[in-house]
Amino acid sequence: MPAEMALQLRDVVFRYLENGKRNILDHTDLDVAAGTLTVIMGGSGCGKSTLAAVAAGLYPENGGYLQGGSIRLFGHNLKGLDPQKRAAYLTVLFQNPDLQFCMDTLRAEMRFCLENICVPACEMDKKIETAAAELQIADLLDRTLTTLSGGEKQKAALACLYLLESRCILLDECFANLDEAEAKRLLPMLIKMKAEGRTLIAIDHKADLWLDYADEFILLQEGCHIAARGISRQNLTQHRADFDELGLFYPLASAPCHAKGKADNAPILQFRGVSIRKGLPQKRKWKRKAYDTPFLLQNADADFPAGAMTAVLGASGIGKTTTFLSVLKQHPYSGQILLQGQDIAQSKPRELYRQIGIVFQNPANQFVTQNVEDEVCVGLRLWQPDLPEDACRSKAEELLERYGLKRQRRYSPYMLSQGQQRRLAVLSVLAGGQKLLLLDEPTYGQDAKSVDAIMGHLRQKVEQEGLTVIFITHDTALAGQWADKIYHLENAALTESEEP
Structure with missing residues (x-):
C-alpha cells in the first residue's frame, strides 16, 4: 500500500x-x-x-x-x-x-x-x-x-x-x-x-x-x-x-585553518573592568545602581588585536550581542572600553560609527535603500564621496559578483533570502571603510561556498588593508578555522581560549 x-x-x-x-x-x-x-x-x-x-x-x-x-x-x-x-x-x-x-x-x-x-x-x-x-x-x-x-x-x-x-x-x-x-x-x-x-x-x-x-x-x-x-x-x-x-557542507568533514596567528598584535579595542547587566535600563538608573538585574559580563578585561580576526563564542542568550551594543554605546556598561587607547565614553556616536562597522544579527534592520546595488553604493560613497557614478556602480557590481549577488542587484534587499541578506549586509559595511568590523553571526543561513566567500574576503581585507574583525558565532568549527584569537563568554566572564 x-x-x-x-x-x-x-x-x-x-x-x-x-x-x-x-x-x-x-x-x-x-x-x-x-x-x-x-x-x-x-x-x-x-x-x-x-x-x-x-x-x-x-x-x-x-x-x-x-x-x-x-x-x-x-x-x-x-x-x-x-x-x-x-x-x-x-x-x-x-x-x-x-x-x-x-x-x-x-x-x-x-x-x-x-x-x-x-x-x-x-x-x-x-x-x-x-x-x-x-x-x-x-x-x-x-x-x-x-x-x-x-x-x-x-x-x-x-x-x-x-x-x-x-x-x-x-x-x-x-x-x-x-x-x-x-x-x-x-x-x-x-x-x-x-x-x-x-x-x-x-x-x-x-x-x-x-x-x-x-x-x-x-x-x-x-x-x-x-x-x-x-x-x-x-x-x-x-x-x-x-x-x-x-557548495554544501558535507557532514562531519574537517575544514582547513585560515588563522594567521596575529593574536599578539597591539590591541585596537580593550575592555578594562567592564560590567554589563541584562535588560536595557536607563543610564541614570545605572549610575544610581537602582536595579539588580543579572550580570551578562562582570569586571571583564580583554584585548582585541588590530589587523586580526577575533571570535567570541558563547551559549544562546549569554550576552554576546549586548556586549557588541555596549561597544557602540547602545547599552549601559561600567568600567572602560578603549578604542585605539581612547575611552569611548568621551566619543560621540557619529565618531564611533566612523571607526566601527557592525552587521546585526538580523541584517534587514540596517538596510537603508530599496535596491541591492544602491545599498552597496551608499557605503562606497560614504567613504569616497568624489567617486564618479560609473566607477561606483562598477565597483559595486564587482563586489556583488564576488558575493554571488550580482543577479539580484536590482532586487529590493527585503526580497532576498536570509542568507543573501546577510551577505549583502557584510558587503555594505565593508564598503564603508571602517577599520573595526563587528559581525553578529556572519555565516548564519549560509552554505559552505558562501561561508568561504564571506570569511575569505574578510581575511583578505585583514591581510591587505589591516582591517580588524570581531565576530560572534555559535559555530566553534568556524571560530577554529578563521579566528586568530578566541574568547568564550560564560558565567559573566570573558575568557581567552588557549588554542585558536
Whole structure:
C-alpha cells in the first residue's frame, strides 16, 4: 500500500515579480511521506524558504505570484483549505523568528496560538505550562519578546508550534540561532514529536545534528529542483560529489585553518573592568545602581588585536550581542572600553560609527535603500564621496559578483533570502571603510561556498588593508578555522581560549 504523502508539489511555478525573468520555484516537484523526518538542503538563495512559505499557503496569499502547479497537504488541495485548516496540517517555523510573533510576551503569544485553534480558555494555562516545562523555557514565558536573544526567540517560536499540534511541521533553519548544546537539548523534543506521529521537514545548511534521526536528506539546486534524494547516514559517502558540486557542507568533514596567528598584535579595542547587566535600563538608573538585574559580563578585561580576526563564542542568550551594543554605546556598561587607547565614553556616536562597522544579527534592520546595488553604493560613497557614478556602480557590481549577488542587484534587499541578506549586509559595511568590523553571526543561513566567500574576503581585507574583525558565532568549527584569537563568554566572564 503506497505511503500517505504529507506534502506534494507538482510542477509548481512561483515568482515574486509578476513580469520577472526568474522563477524562484521553477516547475518544482516534491513528495514527502507522512510520519517521516526529511531534511532539505540547498545553496543560499536556491528557494528553500520560499518553498516553505508556498507549501504553507503564505505565498501567494501574502505576496508573489503562483504561475502554475498544484500543492497538496495530506491529500487535500491547498487552494481549498482556509488558514485554520491549513494550520492543522502544516505550520512553519520561520528562519527569522521575529516574523513569527504577534504579541508582546511568549505567554500571550502561546495563548494567541491556542485561540486560533479554538482551545477552550480554561485549558490554555495548563497546556502552556506543560509545553514550557517540556521545552525548558518557563523562564521565557513572561519576558518581553523583543528582549530575547536570537536563540531564545527560536525556542519561543518552537514552543508555539508545539502547541498548535499540526500534523506536519516545517522547520526553516531551526538551529541557526542556537549553540550546539541548546540545539541538542531541543532535538529530542522534535524527535518525540515525530514519534507521536507528526511529520517533520527541516530546512538546514548543516546535516550533522540530523544524521542519526533523518529518514532522508534531499539536496536542491536552483529553482528548487531536486539534485539528489534518498540520502541517509548509511549511503552518505556515495553522495560526497553532490554536496561538493552544490557548495554544501558535507557532514562531519574537517575544514582547513585560515588563522594567521596575529593574536599578539597591539590591541585596537580593550575592555578594562567592564560590567554589563541584562535588560536595557536607563543610564541614570545605572549610575544610581537602582536595579539588580543579572550580570551578562562582570569586571571583564580583554584585548582585541588590530589587523586580526577575533571570535567570541558563547551559549544562546549569554550576552554576546549586548556586549557588541555596549561597544557602540547602545547599552549601559561600567568600567572602560578603549578604542585605539581612547575611552569611548568621551566619543560621540557619529565618531564611533566612523571607526566601527557592525552587521546585526538580523541584517534587514540596517538596510537603508530599496535596491541591492544602491545599498552597496551608499557605503562606497560614504567613504569616497568624489567617486564618479560609473566607477561606483562598477565597483559595486564587482563586489556583488564576488558575493554571488550580482543577479539580484536590482532586487529590493527585503526580497532576498536570509542568507543573501546577510551577505549583502557584510558587503555594505565593508564598503564603508571602517577599520573595526563587528559581525553578529556572519555565516548564519549560509552554505559552505558562501561561508568561504564571506570569511575569505574578510581575511583578505585583514591581510591587505589591516582591517580588524570581531565576530560572534555559535559555530566553534568556524571560530577554529578563521579566528586568530578566541574568547568564550560564560558565567559573566570573558575568557581567552588557549588554542585558536
